[in-house]
Amino acid sequence: MANSHPLVDRGAAVSLTGQDLHLSFGDNHVLRGVDIHVEAGTTTTVIGPSGSGKSTLLRVLNRLHEPQQGDILIDGRSVLKDDPDQLRRRIGMVFQQFNLFPHRTVAQNVELGPRKLLGLDKDEARALAIAQLESVGLAHKADARPSTLSGGQQQRVAIARALAMHPQIMFFDEATSALDPELVKGVLALMTDLSEQGMTMIVVTHEMGYARDVSDHVVFMDEGMVVETGAPEQIFTDARSDRLKTFLSQIL
Numbered sequence: 001m002a003n004s005h006p007l008v009d010r011g012a013a014v015s016l017t018g019q020d021l022h023l024s025f026g027d028n029h030v031l032r033g034v035d036i037h038v039e040a041g042t043t044t045t046v047i048g049p050s051g052s053g054k055s056t057l058l059r060v061l062n063r064l065h066e067p068q069q070g071d072i073l074i075d076g077r078s079v080l081k082d083d084p085d086q087l088r089r090r091i092g093m094v095f096q097q098f099n100l101f102p103h104r105t106v107a108q109n110v111e112l113g114p115r116k117l118l119g120l121d122k123d124e125a126r127a128l129a130i131a132q133l134e135s136v137g138l139a140h141k142a143d144a145r146p147s148t149l150s151g152g153q154q155q156r157v158a159i160a161r162a163l164a165m166h167p168q169i170m171f172f173d174e175a176t177s178a179l180d181p182e183l184v185k186g187v188l189a190l191m192t193d194l195s196e197q198g199m200t201m202i203v204v205t206h207e208m209g210y211a212r213d214v215s216d217h218v219v220f221m222d223e224g225m226v227v228e229t230g231a232p233e234q235i236f237t238d239a240r241s242d243r244l245k246t247f248l249s250q251i252l
């Protein structure tokens with residue numbers, strides 16, 4: 001049942017919409033009117049060639065970059081007039097590089113956000129961190145330094161750290177791209193778990209198995225635009241545009 005899992009126990013799932021999003025860096029028009037809609041409790045994967053604007057789209061959707069045109073809505077309500085920090089706290093992000101603090105323990109990495117931003121005291125934050133680490137199978141590493149963990153374990157800590165902030169939405173930006181092949185599976189399993197438990201997610205990935213088998217919706221971007229979008233079956237077996245056909249032929 002959606003939202004009953006300890007990983008995703010953060011109230012009702014929300015939808016996320018980006019409408020006609022534009023962003024330029026100088027002369028480089030990186031997002032050229034992107035529309036994306038993620039239904040509450042569903043996972044959308046974003047695929048496309050390097051440089052097509054996938055990472056920039058995620059950064060605009062959580063307002064790390066302000067869109068120069070367009071709107072961002074949660075549950076149909078524009079959030080552009082709100083405090084950007086408020087939006088960022090509703091969205092957990094996991095990157096290719098885990099960015100754990102090396103001089104802190106695994107548990108301290110997870111505790112930090114809840115202590116600073118959710119106002120939890122030391123004991124509460126520790127309890128939350130341990131529970132969150134348990135949910136990613138790493139409670140036994142709570143007092144280890146990140147550098148003593150494998151890349152896959154470090155990424156699972158990064159996911160636990162994001163989940164500890166009780167986000168309503170999760171973004172993954174090539175979360176498995178830096179991992180050795182044998183470590184990818186554990187991280188994908190965790191992402192699959194989150195999808196199946198009804199987290200609203202946008203997943204930028206080159207893992208076509210995940211896109212095809214786990215996600216509800218696929219968005220193909222090229223040159224700052226959404227070229228094609230649809231259910232995984234359609235994208236992977238009945239691509240319409242030549243650009244998507246070419247992209248798939250190169251990676252599958």
Ligand code: ADP
Nearest residue numbers: 025028030048049050051052053054055056057
């Ligand atoms: P993708 O994630 O699909 O590989 P990106 O969103 O990272 O693509 O990049 C899209 C384009 O935006 C690239 O041309 C890149 O050089 C440019 N870009 C991304 N971030 C910045 C930035 N902070 N400053 C200037 N240009 C950027």
Ligand code: MG
Nearest residue numbers: 054055056173
């Ligand atoms: Mg990228």
